Amino acid sequence: xxxxxxxxxxxxxxxxxxxxxxxxxxxxxxxxxxxxxxxxxxxxxxxxxxxxxxxxxxxxxxxxxxxxxxxxxxxxxxxxxxxxxxxxxxxxxxxxxxxxxxxxxxxxxxxxxxxxxxxxxxxxxxxxxxxxxxxx
Numbered sequence: 001x002x003x004x005x006x007x008x009x010x011x012x013x014x015x016x017x018x019x020x021x022x023x024x025x026x027x028x029x030x031x032x033x034x035x036x037x038x039x040x041x042x043x044x045x046x047x048x049x050x051x052x053x054x055x056x057x058x059x060x061x062x063x064x065x066x067x068x069x070x071x072x073x074x075x076x077x078x079x080x081x082x083x084x085x086x087x088x089x090x091x092x093x094x095x096x097x098x099x100x101x102x103x104x105x106x107x108x109x110x111x112x113x114x115x116x117x118x119x120x121x122x123x124x125x126x127x128x129x130x131x132x133x134x135x136x
Contacts (some may be wrong), residue, residue, distance in 0.1 A: 008052035032066035087119035
């Protein structure tokens with residue numbers, strides 16, 4: 001049985017490098033609609049699931065619909081949402097609001113880090129370790 005699963009975008013890929021014991025269904029650059037299409041037939045059942053999606057979403061993606069579709073497929077005791085970064089250089093406040101609404105609706109845990117790389121989007125190595133520690 002899978003103990004933990006990480007699903008999502010490049011931030012999920014980086015988190016999976018720290019949490020190597022987890023199964024990773026993550027691909028850099030995917031928005032939530034692309035992720036749902038690529039992984040539509042995957043079983044999303046594990047005691048612990050970590051999700052990072054929404055950061056790559058754009059106006060053509062119905063973020064609420066796509067993330068809700070994903071979340072209803074997840075079967076886990078503990079679900080962690082890595083909040084999309086929001087800082088002086090990068091922020092998608094509407095996406096953060098959607099993630100928060102869905103997470104609260106399901107009783108999930110939201111995690112974040114302020115430790116980001118120069119691109120202001122991806123966590124630094126210390127940031128990835130911080131996110132991983134919040135999910136243990």
